[in-house]
Amino acid sequence: MRTHYCADVNESDIGKSVTVSGWVASRRDHGGLIFIDLRDKDQVVQLVCDPADNVEAHKLAEDVRDQFVLIATGKVRARGEGLENPKLKTGKVEIVVDNLIIENKSLPMPFDLGDDKVNEEIRLKYRYLELRTQKSYDIFKLRSKATVATRNALDELGFLEVETPIMTKSTPEGARDYLIPSRVHGGEFYAMPQSPQLFKQLLMVGGFDRYFQIAKCFRDEDLRADRQPEFTQIDVEMSFCDQEDVIEIGEKLIHSIFTKCGFDIPEKFNRMSYSDAMELYGSDKPDMRxxxxxxxxxxxxxxxxxxxxxxxxxxxxxxxxxxxxxxxxxxxxxxxxxxxxxxxxxxxxxxxxxxxxxxxxxxxxxxxxxxxxxxxxxxxxxxxxxxxxxxxxxxxxxxxxxxxxxxxxxxxxxxxxxxPKDRFEFLWVMDFPMFEIEDGKMKAMHHPFTMPKTDENGKIVYDELEDLQSISYDIVLNGTELGGGSIRIHKEDIQKEVFKLMGISDEEAEEKFGFLLDAFKYGAPPHGGFALGLDRMIMLMTGASSIREVIAFPKTQKAQCILTQAPSEVDQEQLNDLSLRIRKQVQA
RNA sequence: UAGUCGUUAGAUAAAUGGAAUAUCGUGUGCCUAUCAAGCACAAGUUGUGGGUUCGAAUCCGAUACGGCUAACCA
Missing domain, CATH: 3.30.1360.30 (GAD-like domain)
Structure with a gap:
């Protein structure tokens, strides 16, 4: 259909006939002579419709309006002296149209595209229009580069990409789950994963040695500028490794991603203990800029x-x-x-x-x-x-x-x-406490599968339980928690002791994580890993002020999708299938 | 749930309790070299619902919606 993307039309095409297609970014009617800025995925090229060249094309161009879809064929020519536009990549040339097709019309825009002062509610309702802007395109281009770089880097390091289930088992502890009612098993529910944590550990027991996944995760907690109910994590796990091995992989991966995305960052990152971070900066994710x-x-x-x-x-x-x-x-x-x-x-x-x-x-x-x-x-x-x-x-x-x-x-x-803006300060925060006390109850700070620090005999030793450290690490970038990980427990006796310290009974552990504990009885290798928040990473790379800008179809703070109006009510028939009855809220 | 800021035309903003304005967009007309071009003209339910007042965008309750924050986020 097209011979060139708009961005690719340049001086070497002068004299040639080209076909471009895209959306009208602007149309200027100078009376008789009409200029159209045509934009495709990213850049703009200028079309000229002159009745002296082609009466029909000019007549059609009179009806053209912003964001119409056009297919235009014409000869490329150099712009005259003083008529060049230095703001455009294609500003030295223009296309003299001799065949114009109005492929589709468009209503006037409900808001000014590219004006980031426009109320977010309107921009989200017409998200597909906002995506049409260069700014959005650039964000998603970068995001795509980052995910491709992730796959390439981890592939080279011998990691296997494996998909884990979205419909899975609810695991208490941690955030609230999103639940999916089962039709076949009335009254029972799947849960959407808060992270592929347990599955990736099972993959280690499965002998895959090195796993990764660009994984969607779901958490039913209140939203923030940097938090969405569904988000993407670069999830990594490896076997027969210690903390240094994992950190090395993490640094290689992050360095590779940032480099491929055009940012210059160090190969090794500074480190700080959790307790220093808290004592000096009052935060486990200090901004070191x-x-x-x-x-x-x-x-x-x-x-x-x-x-x-x-x-x-x-x-x-x-x-x-x-x-x-x-x-x-x-x-x-x-x-x-x-x-x-x-x-x-x-x-x-x-x-x-x-x-x-x-x-x-x-x-x-x-x-x-x-x-x-x-x-x-x-x-x-x-x-x-x-x-x-x-x-x-x-x-x-x-x-x-x-x-x-x-x-x-x-x-x-x-x-x-x-x-300082435009600076990336990475920091590993290390040696998190194993537990924290909440309402008098001992809770895992990371998760209950995190390996506590042990002595040379592999025994857990501590004076005060609160001071017991774990083999865990967070990667912090400019005061944002980019990700974290740990070495996991792979031995039954340590896992049992940790559960005991947390006040989780054998029965409870069996019911909640029995499948994992069973798996560990069949030769679990030592293993550990980490996960990086992809959305946050892209947010920091692009300087976006909200995570919503780097997610194609994000949700508002009330966890709604303004575009599709989700969540929404469903038919009674669907509810019957799922053995569900909605308790109506009575208006006071 | 709470705190806070906000809601005026399609968008963005302005307006001492006294005529609702501007810019962009839209529509119509004019214009042959602009760079989101220029000129002229045109179109308005101040989120909703009450109250105070001769008179409310403005003051006072109420309510809805949105942003940010807190609780939550192993």
Missing amino acids: YDLKMVDVMDIFARCDNEIFSNIAKDAKKNRIKALKVPKGDEIFSKRQMKGFEDYVRKFGAGGLGYFQMKEDGLKGPLTKFFTEDDIQAIIDRCELEVGDAVFFGAGNKKLVWDYMGRFRIYLAEMMDII
């Missing part, structure tokens, strides 16, 4: 006259008093702003937010009166304060302090606009 580290000042506050602080400082195990220095903060922020920061951290459970200002004549602030001169000097030294700096304090339960001081760090960085 800027500094703003926290400093511990609990010992100094223990000596102050303020009982609130000295009491908090008494329990060094449970509590923290952290200082966050903001270079030149006293010069940047007004006193009013500094007080306003307190409101920000209160939203995340902080009792308050103390601050000092470093003035010419020493440290000032509402809290200084509680400290001796020596201790004030100690604070200055510990925080390395210089004139013009401000320093903020958070005190209380360590998890709370980490959380709100960590958020405050990000908030400050955004406010001061010190986050």
Whole structure:
């Protein structure tokens, strides 16, 4: 049908007859002479309809409107002196149309294509029109490049791509499942996978040695700017490996993907322990593009006259008093702003937010009166304060302090606009705790199949269960959790002990994961792996502000698809088939 | 569920309690070299439903919808 894509028409075609096709990006009628910018998948080429060249084509062009579908044949010619358009790749030439076919018409656009200020609801309702823009095309071109690079890189490293089921078994723990009612087994449900975790471990028992999958995953939790109910994960698992082997594969894969997508990133990434990440940055996914580290000042506050602080400082195990220095903060922020920061951290459970200002004549602030001169000097030294700096304090339960001081760090960085764009800072966060206590219950921090650290005899040893570490790692990019993984438990006795520590009974374990535990009885190899969030990766590569931009047909925060109106009610007949009855909500 | 911001023409925005405006788009007409071209003209249920008022886009309740955030996300 076509001889050229619009983008490919160039000076070497001058004098030749070409056929191009696409959508009208703009039409300009100069009275007698009509110009049409024709766009196909990405680029634009200019058509000229001149009655002096072809009366019929010109007559047809009078009816042409934006986004009509055209097939145009004509001679390529150089644009005259001063008529070139440097903004277009094809700006040095144009096509003089002698045969024009209006293949299809279009209603006027319901919104201005390419105007990203347009309400997202409208853009999503007409998502297919937004996809027609160059910006969208470029995003999905990059996404495609990334997935192809993934397949090539892993193929070269000896990984086998295997598909695992979408209709599977509900596994409690973790996020809420999306359920699929069974017709054949009334009252029973399949679950959609939150990740192919258990299947990939079974593939290791199956002897495939190295597996990967670009896997759709489903989680029924509330949506965020970087979270969708269905998302894509690059899922990787390998046998006979230790942590270093897995990290090496992860770095090779990420390096290969980013390189193929045109980004220059290092081959090896920095590492940080989970506990350092929390103590220094108040986050298990610190953004390393800027500094703003926290400093511990609990010992100094223990000596102050303020009982609130000295009491908090008494329990060094449970509590923290952290200082966050903001270079030149006293010069940047007004006193009013500094007080306003307190409101920000209160939203995340902080009792308050103390601050000092470093003035010419020493440290000032509402809290200084509680400290001796020596201790004030100690604070200055510990925080390395210089004139013009401000320093903020958070005190209380360590998890709370980490959380709100960590958020405050990000908030400050955004406010001061010190986050460099166009930079990729990768970081491995290592040695996550095995368990976390939630409502007095021991919960797996990663998942219950994560290998805890053991001694040389393969025994789990710990003083406090909370301090027991696991062999697990997250890969963090610019403050976003790009993915994570772990070495898995492949021995029955360790798995049993972990279940026991978590308070999961043998019966419960059997019922929930019996198939996996059975499989491990038949020679499970040591194995481990990781998974990378593909959507988030593309989001970071393209600088998109929302994950919805990098998903072809995304859902809104209420988990609806505005385009198809899903979810929707179904026929009574379908419900009967599935042995389901809908309990009607009674209007109050 | 809560906090917060928002909802004005097809789109984006403006409007001290007193005539609803602008830009783009759309339609019609004019125009032979523009670069989303220019000129002229044309078309409006202020999300919905109440209230206060001589008079409401504006003030006050209510409600719907959307964005962001929190709880959730092994």
